Amino acid sequence: MDTTVANTGTEGKTWGGGNRPLGASYGKLMMWFFIVSDALTFSGFLAAYGFSRFKFIKEWPIADEVFTHVPFLHGQELPMIYVAFMTFILIMSSVTMVLAVDAGHHMNKAKVTLYMFLTIIGGAIFVGSQAWEWATFIQGDYGAVQTKGGNILQFGEKVMVDGEEKFKRISIDEFVVTMATERAEHERKNGLWFVTEETLPPYSVEEIYKGLEANSNILVRNQIINDEGEKTVLSREESLRQIKENGQLVVKGANLVVNEYGTSLFADFFFFITGFHGFHVFSGVVINIIIFFNVILGTYERRGSYEMVEKVGLYWHFVDLVWVFVFTFFYLV
Amino acid sequence: MAHAHKLEIFQGLLKFKSNTQKIWGVLIFLTIVTAIEVVLGIYKPDALMHTWIDPMEGGFFATLYNIILSPFIYMKPLNLIFIVLTIVKAYYITWDFMHMRDETSSLRRMVVWTAVFLICYLIFILLQEGGYVFEVYNAEDALIKRDF
DSSP states (O other): OGGGOOOOSOTTSTTSSOOOTTSSOHHHHHHHHHHHHHHHHHHHHHHHHHHHHHHTTTTOOOHHHHSOOBTTBTTOOOTTHHHHHHHHHHHHHHHHHHHHHHHHHTTOHHHHHHHHHHHHHHHHHHHHHHHHHHHHHHHOSSOEEEETTSOEEEEEEEEEETTEEEEEEOOHHHHOOOOOOOOOOOOTTTSOTTOOOOOOOSSOHHHHHHHHHHOTTOEEEEEEEOTTSSEEEOOHHHHHHHHHHHEEEEEOSBOSSOBTTSOHHHHHHIIIIIHHHHHHHHHHHHHHHHHHHHHHHTHHHHHTOOHHHHHHHHHHHHHHHHHHHHIIIIIIO | OOOOOOOEETTTTEEOSSHHHHHHHHHHHHHHHHHHHHHHHHHOOGGGSSOSSOOOOSSHHHHHHHHHTHHHHSSOHHHHHHHHHHHHHHHHIIIIISOGGGSOHHHHHHHHHHHHHHHHHHHHHHHHHHHHHHHHHHSTTOOOOOOO
């Protein structure tokens, strides 16, 4: 090899190579560049979310009414609590990661192993929590009716809580009047063989209307946010009229097409952004596991430097950083 | 690898004895900030739910005034607090967990200025456009009807 490289006479000079003006190794620098580009991807998503939200600013779902569940506490409305827990778990795993990096600087293999392990556990808890959050969101809780214009009508009644009139949501299951109807089911043998029938909505709009008619306490509220920052509740007559004339589809839960909580864009962005973030957490956990085994095998001990832990650490902190923003713009603002 | 860590945060107000201590200190700080956010998010104090300043009407300088003070005029104080606290959290995660504090200033600027400039630009463009589309949908003479 030596014979192919000519001496340029610039050795030791500024542009002669070999110096590191940024004081960081090649790998760390590239990790920083990747993080910048990934940050731009995420901000693209979040800015698009902001765009759609500004477009529908008067009717965007109120996050506190959507994410109210906590595992093992059925039927209690506890907005924010579980997401706050998830945020704390992720920050905590960031701390164990930075402690692992610190132990790496001191070449302390036992401590690096322990802290890497705790980081992986934290990441796994977070991904699991997010899966649960998704499942709860997809399953839905009260159900709603979608109008011909794609808007959502929800049900509830006015109750007095501490001398204040509040709107309490009622599940469609509680008042619906089910009617026996017959319809021909599509099967592969009697129709197009390559098409299967989609899952049907739980009830028809007519059944909902019958139930609404029978229960005079139930009112409908639409998506429009009023001056008090709450969704508009319609009068009894208007409730009946809206369901009868405009109701088209009974919706329970959320997916990429319909969303019982409000505009379907909300669900689309929720799945897309938290899904993309969750995928980052998942890949972070996988990379952490690989590095964890390398630490156990003593790869970095032999190499004489734990810089690899530092590089995955950067990625892991970045995932935490993104979550801080997702938390704010999806659950708080 | 002996790394020199800068051990003070809050402009030198708080100085830690070791890097490990600093990490725990930052954790406590981030936890407090998150707790404040959650408490505000649950209780939503009425005083923070309405904007404090109204937009000025008429003239070039009124428009300029509205643009300069737009975070206070068009945003609920609560949301402004959330966004500021988020940026504070992001700062400490980047500076202390990602060791940005210990990097050379050229690396720091290369990463932070680029990202901050591009993200601000993107947010400005998209939110501006979103507000415009809202006007198209909801103005008095709008030809689009979605509530049927």
